[in-house]
Structure formats: C-alpha cells, structure tokens
Amino acid sequence: MIIDRLTLTNVGVFAGRHELQLTPPSGRKPVTVIGGLNGSGKTTILEAILFALYGPLARSVSGRAGSYDSYLRQLANHSGLGPSHASVELQFHAFREGQRFDYQINRSWRVVGRSLRESTTVLLNDVLDRDLTDRWAEHVEAFMPRGIAELFFFDGEKIENLAELDNARSMLRTVIGALLGLDLVDRLDTDLAVIERNHRKSAATAEHQDKIAELQQRVSDARLAEERLHQELAGTRVRLERAAKRRYEQQERFRVEGGELYHRRAALEHARDRAIEQIKSTDRQLCEIAEGAGPFMLVRDLLARVTERAGAEVEAAESARLAEVLMDRDREIVAQLRELKVKASAVEALDKFLANERLDRRSRSTIEAIAQLSPEGLAQARSLREHALPEISERRPRLLKGRDQAVADLEDAQRQLAAVPEKAAVQELEAALDEATAAEATAQRDLDRAEAELTAARSARALADKAYESTLDKAATAALDIEDSQRILAHSQRVRHTLARFRTEAVRRHLSRIERLVLDALRRLLRKHDLIGELRIDPETFTVQVSRPDGSRLAPQQLSAGERQLLAVALLWGLAQASGRPLPIVIDTPLGRLDGQHRDHLINRYFPNASHQVILLSTDQEINESAWSQLEPKIGHAYHLDHPGNSTATTIRPGYFW
Template identity: 45%
Template sequence: MILNELVLHNVGTFAGRHVIDLTPPSADKPIVLIGGLNGAGKTTFLESIQLALYGSLAQGTGRRAGGYENYLRGLVHRGVPVSEGAAIELTFTAHQEGEEHRYTLRRSWKSAGASIRELLLVSVDGRYDQSLTSTWSEHVETFLPRGIAGLFFFDGEQIEALADMDRSRQVLSSALAALLGLDLVERLSTDLTVLKRRHRGEKVPDGLRQSVEEKNQLLTASRQAEEAAVQAEAGRRTEMERRQKVLHEATEAYRAAGGDLLDRRESAEAAAGIVRSGLAQCEEHIRHELSGASPLLQLDGLLDQLGGQVRREADAERNALMVEAFEARDTAVLQELRGTNVETATVVAVEQFLRGDREGRRVVADAEEIIGFRDPSGLEAVLANLPEARKRLQSAVDRREELKAELDQAERVLAAIPDPEALAPLRQQREDARDAFLRAEATHAVALEVVASARAGRAKASTAYEAALDKAASVNLAADDDRRLVEHVERVRATLEDLRIAAARRHLKRISQLILEALGMLLRKDNLITDVQIDPETHEVSLTGANGRPLPAKDLSAGERQLLAVALLWGLARASGQPLPVVIDTPLGRLDGSHREHLLERYFPNASHQVVLLSTDTEIDEEAFARVSPHTGRTYHLEFDAGANATRVETGYFWEK
C-alpha cells in the first residue's frame, strides 16, 4: 500500500485547498519529511489520514472527548462557516487479487442545522464505486485493519506511553489479538458469558432472587459511580484542554509581540556583525581594484581612440623607414632589369608598381604624430586587461549591494526586537497560563485515578454479582440439560482461553525475535539486551541482559525505554506481514543525541517502504536532517501565518527554503 496524495480543504489550521504529494520518488528514498512548528497542523495531518480511512471508527484522540460530531465541527477551519464545511481526500495505491488499483476517498462534512452531515465517496481507478462506498468500513479492513493501525500511525506521545511497561502490556494485548485473530475468540468468550448470565438469571428461585437482586443493585450503583467519574474526568479534560488553549494563545501573543525575536537577540546581533565584516572586506576589495587600472574604465571611448592613434603612428614610422629603404632597392632593381633583355613594357610596368607602392607607404608615413609612442605594446597590454578588471570590479560592486541589502535586513531585525521590559507583561501572562495548565493537568490526573478506582469498584461488584449468580445457578438448576449448558459454556470458555494462549505462544517466539532484532539495530549499547520474551497469558515483556540475568525495564534509561517502545512497534509491524506505510508524528521525543542517530539512520529508512515523518525544527534539526536526507524523497514545510490564522504548505524542509 502506498499513500499517494492527501488533500486538505478547510481542515484545522489549513484554510482553502492544500494538495500534498506523498508518493516516494524511488525505493531508496522512502521518507517523506514534513516540518512544522507546534500549532502548524502536524497532528491534524496525522488525524486526517486516519479520519479519511476509518471515519467515526478512527482511533480516538484527546480532541474526541465531546463526541464525533463535535470533533468534526471543531476540525472545520475557524475562518470558514460551518455551513461551508471541510473535506479530506486521500489517494492510495493497493493490490487486490494480484492487480494494482488506485483508490480515492473523499470524506466531507458540513453543518446541517444542529447536526453535522458527513458524506463519503470512494473511487477506484478514477471511477466512483457506490457499492464500495456503502461497505467501506468493512472493506478497509482488507488494506489496514483498525486493530493494527496503531502499529503504523502513531506519535511521540504514544511512544512515551509505550515506554511504560504496564501500558505496553495493554498495547501488546490488543495488537496480538488483532494480528492473530484472537479478538474473535475474546468476543465469543464474552458472548458465552452473557448467555450463561442470562440463563442463570432466569433460573434463580424466589428464595435466592433477593440476594442476586441486591448484588445487581450494588453493581448498578458502581456502574453509575463509574459513569459519574468518567463524566467528571471528561470535564477535567475539557478544562485542561481549555487551559492548554489559553497557554497556546498566550505563547502566540508573546511570539507575535516579538518574543521569539527577543529570544534570538544574540544570534541576530552576531549575524549582523558577520555581514558588517563581510561588507568591510568587500569595500576594501573595491578600493584595491580602483588602485589599479580600473579607473581607466571611465575613459572607454578615449582609450579606443588612443589605441587607434598609437597604431597609426607606429604604422607611419614603420612605413617611413621602409620608403627610405625601398627607394635605393627599387633603383637597383630597375637598373638591373634595363641591363637585361627584359622588354621595355615590363620594365615600365615594374617601375610604375614600385613607385605606386612607395607613394602609398609615403602617404601612411605622413600621418600626424600626436602621441609619440615608440612601442605600443604596453598600451595594448593595458587595454587587453581592462575587460577582466571590469568583470572583477562589477562582481565586487554587485556583492557590495547584496551585503548592504543583507545588512539592512539584519538591522531591521535588530530594530524590530522589542524592549525586554515591554514584553514583561506578556511573558508573565504566558507563565501564569502555563501554571494554570499544569494545575489543570494535575487535576485531570487525579480524575483519572478516580475513574480507575471506580472501575475497580465496578469490577469488584461485578465479581460479587457473578458469584451470587453462580451460587444461585448451582443450587437451583432444575433441568439436566440446563446444567449441562452451563457446564459446557464453562468448558468452551476454558477451551477458548487455552486456544488463545496456545495461539499466542505459537507466534510470540517469532514476534519476540523480531523485537529483539529491532532492539539490536536501535540501541547504541551492543549486547545490552540479549533476549526478549513475551508472556502469552499476561503479555508482560521480559528482558535478558548481557550477563544472562533478567534485566528490569526500570534499569534502562528513559531514552532506552523509548527505543524499546519503538522496537515493540517495529517488531509487531513486521510480524503483521502487511506492506503498509508508516506515519509518525513528533518521532524523536526526548531522546538523547546517540539514540536519535539510531532512529534517524537505522529505523526511519527501514521502517517501511513509505515513511511519513511529522517533525518540528528542534526534533529533526539541521544536523539530523543531514543524516536522514539521503533517504528522503520529498520534503514539505507547514508555515503558520498568524495574520491569516492559517497554515501554508510549502515545498522544502526548514533549511531547504
């Protein structure tokens, strides 16, 4: 599968229509690098691909808390009426039954009163396919199943979360279920549990029904408490997102007032000093050129006349000497001819020719002497060097003009740098907004803990309710076939669990080996990890160190744990056997220099046949770009225009413009 093109129309910060070509130009340049500062639309780019593919079934993000319609409404660019709406077009190439087809998805939405109207159109090889449009949510599973989409579309925050081994077990569990088809087993087991519960509930006699009802009421109360905790957590999350928005606006206000310029004062002054130095050197070079023959360039026409006069005087002197020499010679030649048998007419003709030659030379020799140069070679040399002198002087003058323009620009930048005291209120406002966001974030974390506690209480109440049902069923089952049904349900559930563990154990050895190979390529310490094992029941990851002893994940550095998370994603993606593109938002996280180099040089070029990286200028900086550029086929830059409140898509990364 190849992502060929993404079109964003009034989506997020992208006002109007923006077309981004994502097709790698060659197999040895699989990387498509998209740069942008925070708030420029990188996350919107990643979410747009998933939204185009899965619609309301796309993996939820922090911006999906208010429901799918609110999410779509929030994706419409703020400068566009919701009634006009927004649209995403995704074109990709995939193989079906051995043939290559080009698919185009166009998902658009706009306001229709109080609701949002969404429209999906699917085209295959340029032709609209109504049948495929109506069944796309099932058909997309043949290209990129939702259960493994997280292995190919992820961001830096997801990598940091996976670095927590407790959370990685959840990801491994869901990924393995999707890869091995075990999600069907889990759904079947759940259906059997529901069947058993319904059957047992119907068979509880009056004497035991009251106990079961009490446990059911406790379960209902615990569910209500869980729902209340979830709602409270959603409110805290909304407040945290509001505070985050205020922080973003305060940061943008500080930046718009020149805060970024103030932070870069030293570099701007250094740049201006370099330009001034270059301008002084250029002017010194011009003075050096003017000390030579360059001033003669002002006498361009006079020099040509001077050269002509010098040549005429030289010819006159030369011909005067020749006339004197030729007179004696011509007289001797004529005497010799007359003393021979040569015809008189011939002698007369020769005499006339020689006389005419001397007269012609005498006319040239009579030219007026003005300059008086005896040797014109010096003047000729000066005139011959003037074109090169003109070229050098013109180049120096042009360079001086360029440097003056650069100096003017640098001085304008310095002049635009505001006074630190003038920005003090905005800086304080930004700090206050950051403190408020951190407090809201802490409150949201407490709300998450309350949700976890409420879920634990609900699970405990559910267990008690199940136990009451089991007790009632074991005492009151009247019919043998009913009893056999319950027993068989338990046996089938046990068999399904054994099947799940056996299937996982069968494939986990290969998956563990793929993860170990990925770790070997990513970690800078050779033999730091010599073995990786995944428990088929708990999906806990166990590491073995170089000494053959267990290596707790907590003993790894933060960067090494993040590389372990990347290795888990890489290994699972390779185990899927699906030739799918990889899209990574903020890929480098908080990795140190050495670990960043391993991702740049070993992971990104080999992660897939197509790798789309969404990065800031501090993640993939100029040095990192130099490392990854040999494998980069296309580069873009998302430039946010605060005045227009919109993002432009420009060709070239930060340092290619």
C-alpha cells in the first residue's frame, strides 16, 4: 500500500481545501517530512488518515470521550461563517495478485445547527463502487486490521509510553493476537463468559437474586472507579511528560545561556591562575637556560671545532715538555754507559737513536696556538659540549611545548570566563529551572499516587468480580437441577480452558520469530552493540525481558531513557516486519527527548528503512538542520505547516523550515 494524496477541507486548523502529494518519487526517497510548530496541525494529519481508513472505528475517534457526532463537530474547522462543511479524502493504491488497485475514500460531513449529515464514498480505479462503500469497514480489515494499525500509525507519545515496558504488555497482547488471528479466540472466550454468566444468573433461585444484584452493582461501581482512575492516571502521565519536557527545556536554556559556566566559575578561575603560573615558571626556566649555556646552542659546530683544536694544542704542549724531560734523562743514560766502559760504538748508536726520537717529538709538538685553552678550560669546554648542550636540546622543546599548552589553557579559561553571565541572570535561570524541577517532582508524586490508587482499584474490582462469580457459582450450583444447564456450563468452561491453552501455545509457537525480528531491529538502533544479547517475550504475560550477552538479566531501569525509547521503536519495527504487510508508516513527533547519538540512529537507520513509505510529522526542534542534512538524501517530499501567530488557520507550503 502506498498513500498517494491526502486532501483536507475545513478540517481542524485547515480552513479551506489543502492537498498533500505523498507518493514517493522513487524507492531511494521513501521519506516525506511535514514540519510544523506545535498547534499547526501535525496531529490532525495523522488523525485524518486514520479517520479516512476506519471512520468511527478509528483509534482517534474511539479513544476520545463523547459521541461520534461530537467528534465530527470538533474536527470541523469553524473559522468561517454559516454551515460548516468538512471532508477528508485519502487516495492510495495497493497490489493484489500482481494487479494494481487505486482507492479513493471520501468522508464528508456538514454541520447545520444541531443536525449533522455524514457521507462516505469509495472509488475503485476512479469508479464509484457502492458495494465496496457499504462493505468498506470489512474490506479495510482484510489488508490493514485495526489491531495492527498502531504498528504503522503512531506518535512520539506512544513511543514514550511503550518505553515503560510494563505499558508494552497490553499492546503486545493486542497486536500479536491480531497478527495470529487470535482476536477471534478472545471474542469467542468473551461470548462464552457472557453466556455462562447469563445462564447462571437466570438459573439462580429467588433467595440469591438480591445478593447477585447487590454484587453486580458493586462490580459495576468498581469498574467505573477503575476506569475513572485509569483516565486520571493517563492525564497525570501526560502532565508528568509535559513537566519533564519543560524541565528539560529549562535545563537546556540554563546550559546554553551560561548557567553551568557560572557554577564552574571558581574552577575556571583556578585553571586560569594555574596556567598563568605555569607560563611564568616556564619563562623563568627558559631565562635560566638563556643566561647560562643556552647561547652556545647557536655555535655548537664552532664549539666542536674549538674543542678539537684545543685538544690538539694541549697534546702538543705536553709533547714539548716531555721532550725536554727526555733530553736530561738521555744524557744521564749515555754518561752512565760510558762510565761503565760500554763499547763506544754501542753508546754512540744509542745516543743517536735517542736524539732522533727527541727530534721526532719536537716536530710533532710544533703547532700554532690558536685556541690557547688550558687543560682545565678544555675539560670545561668538553663538558659543555657533551653534557650541558644535549640536556638543553632535550629540555628546551619540552618547556616550549608545555608553555604553548599553558597558553592554550589560559586562552580557553579566559574565553569561558568571558562567557560567564551575571549573577542576576543566572538567578533568574536557576529559579525557572528549580520551578520546572519542582513541578516535575510534584507530577511524579501524583503519578505514583495515581498508580497506587489504580492498583488498589484493580484489586477491589478483582475482589468484587470474585465475590460476584462465587455467588453466581453458588446460585447456579443450588439451582442447576436441569441436565442441559449443567452440560452447557461444563462444556463452556471446558472450551474456554481449551481456548486459553490454544492461545498460549499459538503465541509460543510464533513468538521466536517475533523475538528475533525485534532483537535485530534493536541491535540496528542501539549504539552499544554489546548491550543486549537476548530478548524474550513471555507468551502468557507478554512481559518483555532483555539479557546481556553473558546471559545476565538486564532490568529496565538499567537502560537509559533513550535506550528504552529505542527498545519501544524496535518493538514496533519488529512487529511491523512480522506482520508481513507492505504498509506505509506515519509517525507524529518522532524523536521525543532522545540524545544526539540515539537521534542519529533513528534518522540514519530507522526512518529510511522502516517501510517503503515513511511520513514524518515533526517540529523544527526534532528534525533540526543537522537531522535534515542527514535525512535529506532519502526525502522525496517536504511540506511546511505555516501557522502565523496572528492567524487561526494553517497553510501548507512546499519545503521544510529552511
């Protein structure tokens, strides 16, 4: 199924005739984005699609208090004068056995005073089909049962509601029952229960009639109280969600306008002072290097040559002094040998050898004194070259790098300090945030109280039901002397027991596939790929249980609010895939209060792949410029619901907010 066009005439905030072309231009661009501020008519579009399909049976109609006529009167636009005429027209096409069928549903109504006239027509392939018009409620159930419609048409509030896993059980029971055709089993079970109750009541003796009537009234009162408390709980939950949203907005405003910086002012000042002190300390160390051996870094090569030259000069001087010492020693040796009457030729030969050796030493010590360093000066020069300068080479870049980082830290601290707001402005923001936080806490307390009261009311209703059923059983037992009555009750109870077992087993048999589809969808959406290892749905209670990869149980409260919302989306996505029906998806206010990464996962992984046609009804805060740029390659149509502040009507324009 593909929705081709939606036409609204005098519906809600849409005065006059407005048309939305919704057919995706190609399979690569399945997404249509309809943007509008709060109150501009986004929810009206979702309700109009459901109303066109299901009429008085639509969830948007049955979920409201009041009659169907009252709903139509409220849905009509009243900005004009005179009789109010309104209509919703939905065009879509679907394929059956390879053949295309074009449908056009038109629901119109006219309000004249206290009277209301409604008309419905259905065209098939541009031809009015009266038989299809009469049987439309039955026909639409064939390709889109109302029991699974909430998988394809929903709003952000439903996602937040399902994020509380206890609330998901009712939806899972209804939807899985519809997917497996078990709604017929439920209706049969209900009909049998009514038959049993009526039979036992009619079979009661006179002495039990008054007691039965009293208990029946008590059951009725308990159910009314439960319904009233359920409505109050729903209202309280909405109030809590609004308060939480208000608190979130104030928290964001506090952050954006510098409230957090104000609280960090002392830390920022400490960081600034620490950076200044580090710069001063580094500058002192650099100055010490510059005042000491640092300048020699400029003449390292020259210092090396000077050291080598001075070493040669010192060695030459030492050789010259050694030659003088050897001359005296050689004379003494020659004189001693002569006194000892050593052969004259030998003494002369030795004297000649020693004289040549001294001459060689003198020739090697002949070098011009240029460096003119003493041995102590040479040692200092070598120490400077081999130790001091290498240490400076290693230390100086480290000091300069540390100084650059300190300068960057100083500039960052000064920039943030410059953005710190005045105390008066922060006090106003803090007061607004405290007020929003207090309102949220009050709403949470009211919700806890309402939930406790509803639980108590359910228990009271269960006790009243039990007492009523017990009295009926006693009355029936006392009065059931007729064999047919006994047989009817016995067989009915047996059938109901069998139906309950059949329902559980049917769900159990198909549940593994549904669990796998939901788990696959959840893994595609979560940014923590190793968070969820297994997902189970209890076939009797429909409680959702998730486990880590190591098999340990993961309680719902251990998931963040964003992760629970993604789990709710995964439930809807997995169940929609399990239905096997190629239906479009329409989502009103889709992103809720998800953080950036979770929003990106919905935008990049869910919206383009949720279905062959996806219609998103969003504010500029949900699909903002960043989200738009990510989603734009997949967008086939974009519309802006323009509702000026000085106007009572909305105009539909092509394009988004920017």
